Amino acid sequence: MHTYYRNTLDTYTSMVARVVDCLYGLMAKDLGVNTQDMLNIFSGQLQSIRINYYPPCKQANKVLGLSPHSDGDALTVLLQANDVHGLQIRKNNKWFLIKPKAGALIINIGDMMEIMTNGRYKSIEHRAIINMEEERLSIAAFHSPRLDVVLRPFPELVNSDGREFYKAITNKEYLRKCFSGQLNGKNALESMKLRK
Numbered sequence: 001m002h003t004y005y006r007n008t009l010d011t012y013t014s015m016v017a018r019v020v021d022c023l024y025g026l027m028a029k030d031l032g033v034n035t036q037d038m039l040n041i042f043s044g045q046l047q048s049i050r051i052n053y054y055p056p057c058k059q060a061n062k063v064l065g066l067s068p069h070s071d072g073d074a075l076t077v078l079l080q081a082n083d084v085h086g087l088q089i090r091k092n093n094k095w096f097l098i099k100p101k102a103g104a105l106i107i108n109i110g111d112m113m114e115i116m117t118n119g120r121y122k123s124i125e126h127r128a129i130i131n132m133e134e135e136r137l138s139i140a141a142f143h144s145p146r147l148d149v150v151l152r153p154f155p156e157l158v159n160s161d162g163r164e165f166y167k168a169i170t171n172k173e174y175l176r177k178c179f180s181g182q183l184n185g186k187n188a189l190e191s192m193k194l195r196k
């Protein structure tokens with residue numbers, strides 16, 4: 001890998017990990033969860049990067065760049081790396097465009113965070129559409145606990161919600177589930193819900 005590219009990526013990913021660590025602390029406060037418990041879960045966290053390149057397509061309305069999905073991790077930091085739009089999020093069954101903003105990072109809640117917060121924070125379903133004339137680039141940084149960590153709702157939230165809404169699963173098993181299926185909305189997470 002070219003040294004300049006490697007150094008830039010190294011710097012970017014370590015800065016992003018710091019932003020994410022800061023967010024865990026703020027989320028713990030917001031949720032009323034013990035901050036140290038939250039930080040312990042993410043100590044030695046895993047980070048992976050996906051760089052998405054979407055070439056232009058004359059028949060853009062007939063194709064998708066990335067099928068609808070929620071990210072399987074806990075928190076994703078997404079950078080729309082040029083000013084070509086394409087990211088859409090699903091809310092109330094409608095798709096909304098998220099326009100790139102210079103210098104702004106997008107934080108996506110992933111499925112693991114939905115499980116750990118007992119559904120207080122919902123993972124966001126999103127997709128990428130294609131532009132007819134211009135290429136598009138995005139960089140996604142995914143964050144999750146170590147592979148051996150068991151993902152389950154925080155006890156404080158289970159107590160105040162009256163019950164646990166999601167099954168417990170190790171990070172490793174959950175990632176396997178996500179990678180073995182096709183990208184299909186929030187299907188992987190649906191299978192984790194405990195029904196009455």
Ligand SMILES: O=C(O)CCC(=O)C(=O)O
Pocket residue numbers: 050052066071078080086087126127128137138140
């Ligand atoms: O290209 C985008 O804006 C979305 C990328 C994405 O959702 C992903 O890599 O998981």
Ligand SMILES: [Fe+2]
Pocket residue numbers: 069070071126140
């Ligand atoms: Fe995604």
